[in-house]
Amino acid sequence: KAGVTQTPRYLIKTRGQQVTLSCSPISGHRSVSWYQQTPGQGLQFLFEYFSETQRNKGNFPGRFSGRQFSNSRSEMNVSTLELGDSALYLCASSPGPQADTQYFGPGTRLTVL
Amino acid sequence: SQQGEEDPQALSIQEGENATMNCSYKTSINNLQWYRQNSGRGLVHLILIRSNEREKHSGRLRVTLDTSKKSSSLLITASRAADTASYFCATDASNTDKLIFGTGTRLQVFP
Numbered sequence: 001k002a003g004v005t006q007t008p009r010y011l012i013k014t015r016g017q018q019v020t021l022s023c024s025p026i027s028g029h030r031s032v033s034w035y036q037q038t039p040g041q042g043l044q045f046l047f048e049y050f051s052e053t054q055r056n057k058g059n060f061p062g063r064f065s066g067r068q069f070s071n072s073r074s075e076m077n078v079s080t081l082e083l084g085d086s087a088l089y090l091c092a093s094s095p096g097p098q099a100d101t102q103y104f105g106p107g108t109r110l111t112v113l
Numbered sequence: 114s115q116q117g118e119e120d121p122q123a124l125s126i127q128e129g130e131n132a133t134m135n136c137s138y139k140t141s142i143n144n145l146q147w148y149r150q151n152s153g154r155g156l157v158h159l160i161l162i163r164s165n166e167r168e169k170h171s172g173r174l175r176v177t178l179d180t181s182k183k184s185s186s187l188l189i190t191a192s193r194a195a196d197t198a199s200y201f202c203a204t205d206a207s208n209t210d211k212l213i214f215g216t217g218t219r220l221q222v223f224p
């Protein structure tokens with residue numbers, strides 16, 4: 001099976017802009033989770049989607065949103081970008097809704113100037 | 114705040130030596146997992162240990178879990194330069210389905 005893919009791999013934006021990141025899970029996986037990783041805060045959970053529904057959400061402002069499509073592909077959107085949003089955004093998929101083994105994509109490196 | 118914290122934050126050893134990393138967490142859990150991350154890349158799942166298990170092995174990896182102390186350890190035996198990476202524990206708290214990652218241990222193995 002193909003692994004989790006994320007696009008784009010690298011992205012440079014300026015403050016105030018918005019960005020959309022995409023994640024394609026492993027075939028058959030219905031759960032997609034998003035994480036933000038920064039040197040200062042470590043790996044922070046953003047949200048999880050299962051069968052097109054948001055199941056869990058981390059402590060991030062409303063500027064961070066996501067969705068999942070019927071084919072389990074997921075997108076996350078960040079509006080009104082701030083410098084502090086610069087991070088590695090990781091997507092992970094798993095077969096079911098439980099927080100069992102997560103299969104991670106390579107990440108999208110977002111730089112906000 | 115983070116559910117898990119790894120100790121030490123950084124560890125440097127020579128090839129062939131054993132590396133031990135510890136993870137402490139705060140709440141009751143369903144399971145605990147260990148992941149590895151090479152610099153700037155995605156995480157790779159190493160091993161999962163359930164709350165009713167005390168020890169698990171996978172190749173050169175040995176994981177222990179002490180639920181009374183809310184702690185786990187990851188032992189890598191006969192380390193190799195290729196083991197150089199950051200290692201994270203992740204817990205699935207009993208009262209949520211969220212997988213919360215610890216702060217990580219950076220392991221450097223010198224040839």
